[in-house]
Amino acid sequence: MGNTIIEKIIKRNTGAPTVSPGQIVTVNVDRVMIHDIFIPFVAEKFEEMGFTKLWDSDRVVLIYDHLVPASAVEDIRHFKIGDAFVKKYGLKNIHRNDGICHQLMTECGYAKPGDIVFGTDSHTTTYGCVGCFSSGIGYTEMASILGTGEMWVRVPETIKVVIDGKLPDNVSSKDIILRLIGDLGADGATYKALEFSGSTVEEMSVASRMTISNMAIEAGAKAALFAPDEKTAEYSEVEFSDVDWIYGDEDAEYCRTVVYKAEELVPVVACPSQVDKIKPVSEVGGTELDQVFIGSCTNGRLEDLKAAAEILDGKKVADFVKLIVTPASRKIYMEASKAGYLKILAEAGAIITQPGCGLCCGRAGGILTDGEKILATNNRNFLGRMGTSKVEIYLGSPKTAAASAVAGKIVAAE
Amino acid sequence: MEKFTGKVWVLGDDIDTDIIIPTEYLALPTVEDMKQYGFSPLRPELASQIKEGDIIVAGKNFGCGSSREQAPEIIKALNVKCVIAKSFARIFFRNSINNGLLLIENDQIQEKVKEGDTLDVTLGESVVYDGREYPIQPLPQNLMDIIEAGGLVEAMKKRNGVK
Amino acid sequence: MGMTIGEKIIARAAKVPEVKAGEIHTVELDRLMSNDGTTHLTIDMYHNDLKHPKIADKDKLVFIIDHNIPAENPKTAEAHRKMRNFAREHDIAFYEGKGVCHQIMVEDYVCPGELIMGADSHTCTYGALGAFGTGIGCTDFLYGMVTGTSWVMVPETIRFELTGKLREGVYARDLILSIIGMVGANGCNYKIMEFAGEGAHNLSINERLVLCNLAVEAGAKTGIVEPDEKVVEYVESRGRKAENLFVSDEDARFEKVYHINLDEIEPVVARPHLIDDVVPVEEAGDVKIDEAFLGSCNNGRIDELRLAAEILKGKKVHEDVRFLIAPASNEVYMQALDEGLIDIFMEAGAMVMNSNCSVCWGSCQGVIGEGEVLISTGTRNFKGRAGHPDSYVYLGSAATVTASAIAGKIVKR
Numbered sequence: 001m002g003n004t005i006i007e008k009i010i011k012r013n014t015g016a017p018t019v020s021p022g023q024i025v026t027v028n029v030d031r032v033m034i035h036d037i038f039i040p041f042v043a044e045k046f047e048e049m050g051f052t053k054l055w056d057s058d059r060v061v062l063i064y065d066h067l068v069p070a071s072a073v074e075d076i077r078h079f080k081i082g083d084a085f086v087k088k089y090g091l092k093n094i095h096r097n098d099g100i101c102h103q104l105m106t107e108c109g110y111a112k113p114g115d116i117v118f119g120t121d122s123h124t125t126t127y128g129c130v131g132c133f134s135s136g137i138g139y140t141e142m143a144s145i146l147g148t149g150e151m152w153v154r155v156p157e158t159i160k161v162v163i164d165g166k167l168p169d170n171v172s173s174k175d176i177i178l179r180l181i182g183d184l185g186a187d188g189a190t191y192k193a194l195e196f197s198g199s200t201v202e203e204m205s206v207a208s209r210m211t212i213s214n215m216a217i218e219a220g221a222k223a224a225l226f227a228p229d230e231k232t233a234e235y236s237e238v239e240f241s242d243v244d245w246i247y248g249d250e251d252a253e254y255c256r257t258v259v260y261k262a263e264e265l266v267p268v269v270a271c272p273s274q275v276d277k278i279k280p281v282s283e284v285g286g287t288e289l290d291q292v293f294i295g296s297c298t299n300g301r302l303e304d305l306k307a308a309a310e311i312l313d314g315k316k317v318a319d320f321v322k323l324i325v326t327p328a329s330r331k332i333y334m335e336a337s338k339a340g341y342l343k344i345l346a347e348a349g350a351i352i353t354q355p356g357c358g359l360c361c362g363r364a365g366g367i368l369t370d371g372e373k374i375l376a377t378n379n380r381n382f383l384g385r386m387g388t389s390k391v392e393i394y395l396g397s398p399k400t401a402a403a404s405a406v407a408g409k410i411v412a413a414e
Numbered sequence: 415m416e417k418f419t420g421k422v423w424v425l426g427d428d429i430d431t432d433i434i435i436p437t438e439y440l441a442l443p444t445v446e447d448m449k450q451y452g453f454s455p456l457r458p459e460l461a462s463q464i465k466e467g468d469i470i471v472a473g474k475n476f477g478c479g480s481s482r483e484q485a486p487e488i489i490k491a492l493n494v495k496c497v498i499a500k501s502f503a504r505i506f507f508r509n510s511i512n513n514g515l516l517l518i519e520n521d522q523i524q525e526k527v528k529e530g531d532t533l534d535v536t537l538g539e540s541v542v543y544d545g546r547e548y549p550i551q552p553l554p555q556n557l558m559d560i561i562e563a564g565g566l567v568e569a570m571k572k573r574n575g576v577k
Numbered sequence: 578m579g580m581t582i583g584e585k586i587i588a589r590a591a592k593v594p595e596v597k598a599g600e601i602h603t604v605e606l607d608r609l610m611s612n613d614g615t616t617h618l619t620i621d622m623y624h625n626d627l628k629h630p631k632i633a634d635k636d637k638l639v640f641i642i643d644h645n646i647p648a649e650n651p652k653t654a655e656a657h658r659k660m661r662n663f664a665r666e667h668d669i670a671f672y673e674g675k676g677v678c679h680q681i682m683v684e685d686y687v688c689p690g691e692l693i694m695g696a697d698s699h700t701c702t703y704g705a706l707g708a709f710g711t712g713i714g715c716t717d718f719l720y721g722m723v724t725g726t727s728w729v730m731v732p733e734t735i736r737f738e739l740t741g742k743l744r745e746g747v748y749a750r751d752l753i754l755s756i757i758g759m760v761g762a763n764g765c766n767y768k769i770m771e772f773a774g775e776g777a778h779n780l781s782i783n784e785r786l787v788l789c790n791l792a793v794e795a796g797a798k799t800g801i802v803e804p805d806e807k808v809v810e811y812v813e814s815r816g817r818k819a820e821n822l823f824v825s826d827e828d829a830r831f832e833k834v835y836h837i838n839l840d841e842i843e844p845v846v847a848r849p850h851l852i853d854d855v856v857p858v859e860e861a862g863d864v865k866i867d868e869a870f871l872g873s874c875n876n877g878r879i880d881e882l883r884l885a886a887e888i889l890k891g892k893k894v895h896e897d898v899r900f901l902i903a904p905a906s907n908e909v910y911m912q913a914l915d916e917g918l919i920d921i922f923m924e925a926g927a928m929v930m931n932s933n934c935s936v937c938w939g940s941c942q943g944v945i946g947e948g949e950v951l952i953s954t955g956t957r958n959f960k961g962r963a964g965h966p967d968s969y970v971y972l973g974s975a976a977t978v979t980a981s982a983i984a985g986k987i988v989k990r
Contacts, residue, residue: 024556037440041483049567050576067441069901069928069935069943071649073965074441076946083897097899097928122431122481122505138483138509140566147570152556186428187475191504220478220503274428290658320665322673324647334923343914346907351647351674354901354928354942359647362437364941366647369654382432382479384455387651438650 002249004158005225006193009133009246013116021157021255026150029059031110033119034142035101036064036075037361039082041139042120042146051147054089060146061093061110062086063101068356071364099329099355102126102214102297105134106206107329112236113228113243118142118151123297123379125221128194128213129206130236131228131246136217156222157255158193159184160248163200165262170413172307173208174299174377174397176200176260177215178268182278183258190220192255195248200262201226206235207301214298215379218275267412269375270395273383281400281412289373292317292405294398295326295353296360296378302335304377304398309341311402311413312348318408323350324366326358350405362386375404416537420469420495423460424529425453427473431506434477434485445484449491466493469535471527473499477506486510498523498533498541511557512566523548579826581734582801583769586709586823590692598733598830606637607691607708609721612678613642615696617656619715619722620663626719633725638669639686641678644934649941676906676932679703679874682710683786684908688812689804690821694721699874699956700799701792705785706812707804707822709769712793732798733832734769736825739776741840746990748884749784750876750954750974752842753791758855760835766796768832771825773803776839782811783880790875791956794852844977844989846952849969850960858977858989865897867949869982870936870963871975872903876954877932879912881975886918888979888990894926895985901943903930927982939963945970952981 003011003019011019013027034042039062054060062082067075079096086094095104102123105111111127117134118124120142127134137151145151163176181188194216201209209226216224226232227247233240248254267281294300294308305327317323325345327333333355336342342352351366358365360378362385368374370390381393396404399413432455439451452461470489476499477485486509489497496516510517520541527533527543534542541548553561563569571577580588580595588596590604611619623630632638640660648654657673664671672681678695679702687693689707693700696718703710713727721727743752757764770792772785780788785802792800804822812819825831846861848854871877871885882904894900902922904910910932913919922929928943936943937955944964945951951963951970958970971987980990 024554037482045567049570050574051570066437069899069930070946070964071941071944072441073944073946074443075944076949076965077443078441080946096896097926120481122479124481136481136505138481138486138505138512140483140512141508144566144570147574185475186478187501187503190475190501218478220475222504276428320661320671322647324674330923330926333929334920337914337920337923342919343911346911346914349675349907351931352910353647353931362432363441364647364649367650367654368648369651369658372654372658380430380432380479382430382455384436385432387654389455 001253002251004248004252004254005131005195005227005246006133006156006158006223009114009116010155019155021155023155024152025155026152027116029118029145029149029151030115031059031061031117032142032145033061033063033101033105033124035066035121036078036082037066038120038139039085040078042142043081043085045140045143046146049143049147054146055149057090057092060091061105062091063095063104064097065100066357066361066363068097069354100297100357103328106130107331109237112238113232114246118145122217123214125216125224126210126214126297128224129209129226130232131226131243133223135222156191156193158195159189160254160257161194161196162198162257163260163262164198165200167200167262167265170267170399171265172397172399173204173211175265175268177212178270178278178395179265181215181219181276184219186218186274186276187220189216192221194221194224196226202229205303206231207303211298218379267397267400269400269410270381272392272394273381275381281410284410287373287410289321289375289404289409291322291324291366291368291372291374292401293324293359293366293374293376293378294401295328295358297328298379299377299398300326300328302332305336305341307398308402309344311399312406313344315348315406317349317405321405321408323405324353324359325350326353326365327355329355359386375401375410377401417535418495419532419534420467422527422529422531422533423464423468423470424527425470425472428475428478429472431477431479431482431485435482435488440482440484445487445491448484449488452488452492461492464492464494467495469495469533470497471524472497473524474501476502478503481505483509486513486515490515496535500524511560514561514565518550520548520550579828581769581825581829581831582771582803582823583709583734583799584731586690586692587729587731589690589821596731598731600731601728602731603726603728604692605726606694606721608637608639608686608693609718610639610641610678610682610693610695610700611718612697613644613657613660615715616640617659619719620659622715622719627723631723632667633723635667635669637725638722639682640664640669640671641681642673643676643678645941646674646933647941674931677874677877677934680905684815684906688817689808689819690823694727698793699790701797702786702790702874704789704799704801705782706808707801709799709801711799732767732769734771735765736771736773736831736834738774738834738836739772739839740774741776741838742779743839743842746976747842747844748974748976749780749787751844752839753788754845754847754855754972755842757791757795757853760795762794762851762853763796768797770795770797770800772800777802778805782807783878787875844974846977846987847958847972849958849971852958852972858973858987861971861987864950864987866952866981866986868899868943868945868951869978870901870943870951870953870955871978872905873934873937873955874905875956876975877903877905877909879909881954882913882918884975885979886921888976889925890921892925892983894982897985898982900927900982901930901936902927903935904932906932936963952978952987954978
């Protein structure tokens with residue numbers, strides 16, 4: 001019998017002769033990512049556990065992003081503890097202000113096709129975009145991996161998602177994942193892996209796939225995988241022939257299959273305050289906005305900035321509406337600068353910030369207050385995430401966001 | 415098997431980690447400093463009302479969202495004895511086990527129980543409410559090992575020979 | 578008896594032929610600027626403390642959100658919203674995230690000879706264009722807003738007769754810090770600092786902005802550079818008219834006259850926690866830094882960005898240093914994008930932030946922690962200004978700040 005992608009990755013990693021859902025296995029971790037919010041806790045637990053050295057310092061990546069630039073004096077403590085940990089344990093892979101952790105993990109080649117990677121952040125599922133099994137864990141578990149290089153996992157069942165056809169111009173991969181989360185529910189893929197295929201997926205850029213993998217956790221998924229193709233190989237700087245074993249077999253067993261026709265998809269938004277409260281933009285059209293945010297590990301990439309720039313070119317953000325743009329990484333910022341997108345966005349009146357998590361994690365970068373409404377391209381609209389519990393957060397695609405910034409209310413791009 | 419009785423606080427579906435502890439408090443130095451803000455976006459007064467040994471009964475997908483381990487730690491620091499929910503999000507589930515916070519999956523009791531009621535729990539066996547018994551699924555052995563060690567830190571200490 | 582520049586501006590605003598230092602006059606204001614530091618308080622007073630609230634002339638008002646943008650907490654967001662809604666309701670010119678207030682005022686409003694009050698101490702910046710700008714509190718602002726007028730006590734004028742030219746590697750920032758070091762942090766308390774002479778005319782508009790901006794740090798009510806053709810050229814290039822170019826009369830009375838030869842100015846830093854504790858950069862000692870900041874209403878314009886880019890090009894920010902750069906306005910940012918400066922900063926590992934006040938006053942971005950050292954082109958080095966109460970701020974020129982960011986410690990370029 002065949003295997004799903006995640007089963008194949010686990011099988012190869014563990015050397016187990018067979019792998020099937022429900023089985024509990026111990027995997028050898030290829031790479032781990034820790035970010036600034038949790039490094040103090042990881043460091044403390046690591047030493048409390050009695051470890052004196054990292055299992056493999058090359059496999060550990062530390063990224064400061066949630067607290068960059070620091071908005072409170074306590075934030076600095078996290079950097080100091082992180083820096084001390086780097087020195088003490090000889091950590092080489094550290095990024096202090098290069099952008100969001102998930103963007104950097106694939107962009108810098110830390111997470112490659114076929115790898116097993118864990119991170120102290122729920123959106124670690126992102127690296128599934130290159131065919132990597134990656135998932136979020138807590139800091140205690142991270143501390144134990146740092147010492148042992150191992151982690152137990154329950155082999156998950158896989159839900160197969162097939163999308164075929166050509167997406168309408170104003171629909172992007174964000175709309176696909178939002179629609180899927182709406183259909184599955186916020187817990188619809190809990191403990192399970194998602195596997196994406198179909199001609200729409202094949203046509204997609206790695207960046208668009210990243211948006212989908214990134215948000216899979218919002219349906220509860222443990223991982224969200226795409227079979228690598230030539231585009232992936234180029235992006236991840238690997239030989240395609242080395243990763244062409246990563247695909248779901250025809251006769252693999254899936255617990256469920258969900259099928260979409262791309263032509264039938266429409267721009268959607270997640271309405272306050274649940275990620276699975278999905279409505280077509282047409283149904284909430286006209287909702288007046290105070291702010292629009294384009295950024296995050298979900299949608300702060302070059303193609304997202306490009307999409308926004310194309311819509312905003314020669315236009316102005318509506319009066320009394322703020323558009324905040326936060327590129328996902330330093331590299332993306334520079335590419336967007338060279339391509340002229342930043343100039344277009346700035347001319348339209350956007351506020352362009354330093355790359356980082358920014359507003360998405362709710363610590364700074366454009367916090368709102370009671371009764372204010374925002375349309376954002378990030379991954380969560382939980383109660384209180386961007387300010388008070390009376391802020392209304394809508395999630396949508398960069399195209400929807402840019403069009404809405406011009407209109408001052410929620411509208412789909414034309 | 416351990417038995418206990420506790421007073422119930424009722425919460426709904428999809429109680430996410432931003433509700434359990436909002437991001438703005440995550441840079442506070444300790445969980446003790448943070449715990450007063452537990453559940454604050456939803457019920458600002460709840461953290462101060464919870465008493466030692468109380469039980470949280472919630473709907474589906476409890477703990478969804480971020481990997482922040484402060485979420486189970488805060489619930490534990492508030493001295494909540496256990497959380498009974500229809501289902502738990504997976505990172506939260508792992509974090510809870512690793513910190514020794516007791517989680518019980520049950521999807522029937524939510525319709526019966528009201529806030530302020532009391533429940534009787536027998537670990538690994540059942541929850542009893544109003545004379546009716548609701549069975550509990552036992553945890554797999556590898557998780558019981560971690561719980562029996564007193565959480566993952568203790569398990570690793572044992573492995574590393576730390577007293 | 579003749580008048581100084583400041584006296585002439587006050588006389589014009591008071592609609593009287595002549596004023597003398599020490600007199601109190603009611604003046605008609607040409608413009609009132611308020612930012613998100615205090616506007617919400619002004620609005621509260623407007624609604625709560627006035628029987629018949631009314632705005633005298635909404636066209637004279639400018640509201641600018643710059644201090645905490647983007648907002649870092651709901652309280653800030655609430656203050657911003659109050660300001661935004663008020664501006665919307667009363668049709669007041671409103672800027673949000675478009676730049677530091679004084680930079681926007683210079684770009685879009687200030688004309689020579691005008692009397693402008695701003696609810697921010699660095700309103701004295703406008704003297705670079707031959708205007709009288711001065712900082713006020715929100716009660717004074719409210720009075721100005723509802724009456725269009727205010728009262729002023731005519732200050733004494735202290736004249737700084739400048740000769741020569743700044744040498745290469747020495748900047749207006751070094752000049753004004755040196756002057757403050759010389760006269761002391763209260764050396765010009767309630768006075769007008771008037772900058773004139775051939776040396777003053779050698780300074781560019783940008784250099785004059787740097788100079789006047791820090792006048793308040795010597796305690797001055799304002800700083801004014803004798804306006805000339807460069808002012809006319811700048812103001813006209815911005816589509817405004819340059820009338821009322823006042824210069825001091827031959828027989829004007831100055832409380833004191835200082836003679837400063839620009840050729841003698843050296844690169845300096847102001848040491849924590851006093852702005853008048855000014856020493857040559859080499860004498861600062863071996864000071865390791867944690868953060869460097871290039872920006873603010875004092876030093877975040879295109880000239881400083883060009884200078885920083887020239888120094889940074891092909892180099893990297895020291896790994897132990899966070900180097901934050903905030904262009905003074907969106908316009909400056911766009912120009913820097915066009916000139917490729919932003920690319921150089923990003924390539925070097927600096928953080929380029931949106932235009933705001935941020936690090937200069939330890940607000941929403943780039944605060945420093947306990948025991949940390951910041952070298953900054955900001956306006957102040959008061960204890961705790963940029964973050965933790967136990968932290969240290971040195972002030973220096975864009976060149977010193979950038980060179981230090983590369984070296985990891987305070988160094989001269």
